[in-house]
Amino acid sequence: MRHTGIIARRATVLLAVLIITAHLLLFPEARWTGDEYDLLAKGAGHFANYLARVSGWSPRPVSEAFVALYATLVEEFDRPLIMVPLCLCWGALAIAPLLAWRLARRPLGSGIAASLILLALLLLAAKPGEVFYWPGASLAYMPTLAVMAFVVVFGVGIGGWSAIGRAALTQRLALLVALLIGAGCSELGACFACALAAASVCLPRRELARATLAVLPPAILGLCILVSFATHRGQGSELMQPGSPTFRHLGASLFYTVQTYAREFIAGLPPGHATMDIVSENLRSVLAGLALRGLLLYGSVLSQHEDRREGFRVADLAPAAALLVVAFVSLLSAYYNFGIVCCERHETMRQDTFMLATLSVAALLRWPRQVQYRNIALLAAMIILADARLPGLRRDFAKMHEIIPAKASSWKSGRDPGPAMVMTVGPQTMVAGGGWFPPAGHYAIGPDGKVDAPDGGEIVKALTFFGKTDMVVR
Numbered sequence: 001m002r003h004t005g006i007i008a009r010r011a012t013v014l015l016a017v018l019i020i021t022a023h024l025l026l027f028p029e030a031r032w033t034g035d036e037y038d039l040l041a042k043g044a045g046h047f048a049n050y051l052a053r054v055s056g057w058s059p060r061p062v063s064e065a066f067v068a069l070y071a072t073l074v075e076e077f078d079r080p081l082i083m084v085p086l087c088l089c090w091g092a093l094a095i096a097p098l099l100a101w102r103l104a105r106r107p108l109g110s111g112i113a114a115s116l117i118l119l120a121l122l123l124l125a126a127k128p129g130e131v132f133y134w135p136g137a138s139l140a141y142m143p144t145l146a147v148m149a150f151v152v153v154f155g156v157g158i159g160g161w162s163a164i165g166r167a168a169l170t171q172r173l174a175l176l177v178a179l180l181i182g183a184g185c186s187e188l189g190a191c192f193a194c195a196l197a198a199a200s201v202c203l204p205r206r207e208l209a210r211a212t213l214a215v216l217p218p219a220i221l222g223l224c225i226l227v228s229f230a231t232h233r234g235q236g237s238e239l240m241q242p243g244s245p246t247f248r249h250l251g252a253s254l255f256y257t258v259q260t261y262a263r264e265f266i267a268g269l270p271p272g273h274a275t276m277d278i279v280s281e282n283l284r285s286v287l288a289g290l291a292l293r294g295l296l297l298y299g300s301v302l303s304q305h306e307d308r309r310e311g312f313r314v315a316d317l318a319p320a321a322a323l324l325v326v327a328f329v330s331l332l333s334a335y336y337n338f339g340i341v342c343c344e345r346h347e348t349m350r351q352d353t354f355m356l357a358t359l360s361v362a363a364l365l366r367w368p369r370q371v372q373y374r375n376i377a378l379l380a381a382m383i384i385l386a387d388a389r390l391p392g393l394r395r396d397f398a399k400m401h402e403i404i405p406a407k408a409s410s411w412k413s414g415r416d417p418g419p420a421m422v423m424t425v426g427p428q429t430m431v432a433g434g435g436w437f438p439p440a441g442h443y444a445i446g447p448d449g450k451v452d453a454p455d456g457g458e459i460v461k462a463l464t465f466f467g468k469t470d471m472v473v474r
Contacts, residue, residue: 005372
């Protein structure tokens with residue numbers, strides 16, 4: 001039976017490599033949305049514009065710096081260069097857990113295996129389109145995920161978060177840098193830094209004092225970012241569903257958040273996952289979700305080769321608790337600020353925080369010394385998730401020969417002389433989504449500087465970027 005466990009572990013790593021490779025091969029299908037056209041048309045690479053965004057609409061000092069660098073490259077080479085931010089972001093998410101494992105002085109081999117499996121699970125947890133293939137979102141959310149994964153893996157590597165106060169100074173400084181980056185990349189990263197610091201209060205007094213170096217400065221930065229968001233963008237009206245009972249109503253938002261939170265956690269896997277409105281999940285979805293969570297809890301990614309001889313402390317749950325808080329705040333903010341659970345990228349981030357929280361708890365649990373069964377459970381979970389993703393991958397690969405020429409044709413038309421351009425949309429994708437798909441038709445900027453169409457604002461952004469006044473979408 002021991003050999004069966006070894007084979008299952010190696011099969012899981014191999015399957016993870018195949019999953020990651022399949023998703024990497026979809027890079028050529030990644031596209032811009034209106035945000036990239038708008039940011040570059042307004043000179044996002046200029047320092048003054050960077051300061052304006054960070055001090056107002058987007059208080060994300062780190063990810064906005066990444067966006068500014070990307071904008072500078074696009075302006076310099078006059079190409080969308082989508083591969084550049086995607087490769088860097090994917091590389092960061094792949095390497096962060098390995099760095100944390102090695103920082104905790106754990107073996108390189110097991111770290112590589114765990115990092116590969118972890119990246120594959122994050123890809124499969126929910127539809128990856130906007131987070132993993134849209135540059136505007138990837139530059140903010142993938143570094144956030146990388147930091148969350150770093151914290152989870154580091155906590156497991158040192159024997160539990162309760163040992164953070166006994167970590168070496170260099171380890172705590174590395175954790176400090178990681179958390180500062182995460183807090184500066186997105187509001188979710190800022191919330192994670194604050195929640196992790198609050199959860200760390202459970203540490204013994206002496207260890208808490210030593211841990212303060214790593215967790216307090218990021219929490220302060222995160223709090224400043226959240227306050228800036230609430231006092232600037234949070235004051236605007238971004239109602240997406242007229243008549244919503246939750247818009248700007250905290251009590252109603254909490255009521256709906258609790259329901260949706262439980263449904264997304266229990267029945268959000270496998271990824272037929274949660275819908276964007278309030279519906280009841282059927283019994284089959286609930287049972288499937290619970291079964292998959294159970295497999296992931298038993299088949300831990302991060303503690304395959306050594307079982308805990310002692311129980312864990314409450315403080316060891318700090319990373320998992322912080323991740324669950326982040327998911328809750330994400331839902332609450334959506335209901336309160338938008339009136340509805342919006343945006344695929346936010347749903348993907350919630351499912352990925354659920355995944356990381358599940359794996360963090362799994363690494364703490366004491367199981368009988370039967371590693372072979374845990375390896376088989378993990379392989380089973382990976383197969384279930386991969387099977388749910390397979391139809392989307394097949395369709396996207398089948399449509400790639402249409403999507404790549406459509407992207408090239410649109411860019412060429414935009415750069416050709418004259419006031420008009422043709423945007424060739426091509427087929428929509430199921431996995432590598434996150435692009436912009438305006439409806440077919442002829443559009444022109446009117447005297448008021450607007451386009452009279454449902455998607456008019458996004459069309460104006462693209463026309464402004466290319467210096468055009470008319471667009472034919474086909």
